[in-house]
Amino acid sequence: MEFADGKVQSKEDRIEELRRLEKAIGITRSNPFRTEDEEEFNEKIAEMNLTDMQALAVRAGVFPSGTRPILRNKLKKAFHAARIGTIASQSRPVIDPRSEEYKRITGQ
Numbered sequence: 001m002e003f004a005d006g007k008v009q010s011k012e013d014r015i016e017e018l019r020r021l022e023k024a025i026g027i028t029r030s031n032p033f034r035t036e037d038e039e040e041f042n043e044k045i046a047e048m049n050l051t052d053m054q055a056l057a058v059r060a061g062v063f064p065s066g067t068r069p070i071l072r073n074k075l076k077k078a079f080h081a082a083r084i085g086t087i088a089s090q091s092r093p094v095i096d097p098r099s100e101e102y103k104r105i106t107g108q
Contacts, residue, residue: 045072
């Protein structure tokens with residue numbers, strides 16, 4: 001989130017703001033990667049050895065096979081799939097499409 005107040009927001013400030021917002025709207029489920037930030041995820045897996053990557057793969061539901069570069073690519077794909085699933089998930093309509101209220105709102 002960027003503001004026009006002249007303050008420079010550090011990465012830690014952004015992460016803290018995201019955690020505060022998640023808590024405010026009631027997001028309690030954490031993805032298996034423990035972050036939603038792509039930069040932070042890339043830094044984490046760059047520092048991991050093969051055993052750590054395999055443990056993360058198991059936690060994320062990815063088959064932990066292959067060399068370190070292959071496993072890194074599998075984890076990146078799974079991370080992107082998890083982000084897409086949590087950020088852009090489809091929601092169900094709150095109102096019944098057969099109701100009079102629905103017809104009134106949509107003009108049908």
